[in-house]
Amino acid sequence: MMTRTAFLKTSLAAAAPGAAAGRPAAYLSSKDRRWRLAPVTAAAMGTPGLTLHIDPSIGYQEILGFGGTYTEATAYNLKRLSAPLRRNVLQLFFDPVRGAGWSLLRTTINSCDASSGYYDYTKGSANPEEFNIQPDIDNFMLPGLQEALKISGAQFKIFASPWTPPVGMKDTGLFNKGSLLPQHYAAWAQYMVRYLDAYRAGGVPVWGLTPQNEPEAYEQKWDACGWTAQGMTEFLANHLIPRLRQSHPNVRLLLWDHNKNHMLKWLETMLANGTVRGAAQGIAHHWYEDGEAKNFGPLAEAQKLAPHLPLLATEQGVFGVKLLDGDVAELYARDLLLNMQHGSAAWVVWGMAFDHQGGPNHAGNFNHSPIMIDVEKGRLYLNPSYYYLAHFSRFVRPGARRIRLSGAPETLPAAAFLQANGDVVTTVLNPGGEQVHTAIHAPARRAMVQLPPGSIATVVFPAQAS
Structure with a gap:
């Protein structure tokens, strides 16, 4: 349940944009409600268990x-x-x-x-x-x-x-x-x-x-x-x-x-x-x-x-x-x-x-x-x-467009999108019972996130200056 005060605290915290300084921002939710659109660290280093590759040059449907x-x-x-x-x-x-x-x-x-x-x-x-x-x-x-x-x-x-x-x-x-x-x-x-x-x-x-x-x-x-x-x-x-x-x-x-x-x-x-x-x-x-x-x-x-x-x-x-x-x-x-x-x-x-x-x-x-x-x-x-x-x-x-994302197995559904403002957004679902350490590669950039069992994560790569 949620009261008015709890709503304000939760929503403002979840909205804190880690990408404001040009760094990737990551957000996590879990089916047990431990994480609820929670900002989490999107590290640049580490050894992944899953690697995803984004190719913004290949586009599909407009959202x-x-x-x-x-x-x-x-x-x-x-x-x-x-x-x-x-x-x-x-x-x-x-x-x-x-x-x-x-x-x-x-x-x-x-x-x-x-x-x-x-x-x-x-x-x-x-x-x-x-x-x-x-x-x-x-x-x-x-x-x-x-x-x-x-x-x-x-x-x-x-x-x-x-x-x-x-x-x-x-x-x-x-x-x-x-x-x-x-x-x-x-x-x-x-x-x-x-x-x-x-x-x-x-x-x-x-x-x-x-x-x-x-x-x-x-x-x-x-x-x-x-x-x-x-x-x-x-x-x-x-x-x-x-x-x-x-x-x-x-x-x-x-x-x-x-x-x-x-x-x-x-x-x-x-x-x-x-x-x-x-x-x-x-x-x-x-x-x-x-x-x-x-x-x-x-x-x-x-x-x-x-x-x-x-x-x-x-x-x-x-x-x-x-x-x-x-x-x-x-x-x-x-x-x-x-x-x-x-x-x-x-x-x-x-x-x-x-x-x-x-x-x-x-x-x-x-x-x-x-x-x-x-x-x-x-x-x-x-x-x-x-x-x-x-x-x-x-x-x-x-106005966003779905773009090519490779490397995701059927057990970990995922999709990537290119926003009209140039941001690249990737969302990955982990319905399994094991934690998945995931690396997401965008052109010239990389972010790593931990997906606990029964969770969903979104990583936002801010638009790069031309």
Whole structure:
């Protein structure tokens, strides 16, 4: 748990930049929480057990960002906190110096499972003229984002995803089952644009949009809407894309937004349509059904199919509360690193600040989140996953490019990045039971760090003067 005073002490200490004098800086976190973004010595000498080599001249994908998911559950928890504690939570996520510096945030259009109940903006009506954003004002969705954008140094992009249209537009009349009726395609597109209008008017611009969360989910215990690839293509080409071009031409359209093992057939259908191919600006994918995210083959195939579209890992979640569980942190970091190695440009965790019981969640689908809150006692639990993910979100900023890193075995996942300012950042995960003495070679420079069992380390080589 963490109090306001402890937050200030921890965050300020972790932010001390050892690279200020031109020397490499190293930061360490461990699954047992002994180290939490702690500055550690990056020695220049010593005998390594592992040697990594960085080659900045060979670059790969540009990074869009790292972050999490803001749902009504998090908004509900934040609303119930005192104003000072709520600000501390937002600093922990969005302050790039004293916090994690999240740069990408997913949010929901209408309710999802991580909500206190079903809701939409027309009270179930199929008529978009009845749209009213008031539910997102009352439940703190919009005010919470307004406060987050005011955090010092906060720079994050927001993309939105619907779980279901209003029930009056569906063939079942149910939130958790059915499909959008074709006669309501135009109304649903108009509804989405009105959402974008309302958020823009509230000072919260939306950067990106996925047209449906998990479009193959026809029925769930929670909010869902099933599509076919052909139906989605028609909806996008004839309804949503024309409206976006007219009213929100800068909003990025992100395709798919479901499990990567089913993405290729959908992409083949959607991208065969010239309007969709010309408007799409990314491919979103989830990690479910792949065990521990072992199957990354579809990402390579997607890049062959659409090399112009960045890949975004938009939902990775763990079911169950798992309070202070270091294994979750390790699982997330491993998946993030493998996503980077296989071409993904962004990685977004499911959840943000659920309560200490993993909710609220109207479907009983309680989940882990990086920070968990005992709202009644005003206590924050910073899970190891919060610190592990901050090794990426704080140190690898949008606009960075992944670069070649050699020497890392599969048992020690790692990645290197070249920042826009010239800094070189390397992160190494040690999920094993033995300490690893690691040497990292950048051009004309070297740093050595000790990775205890069950830890993650980031080394920052500051830009060299030209």
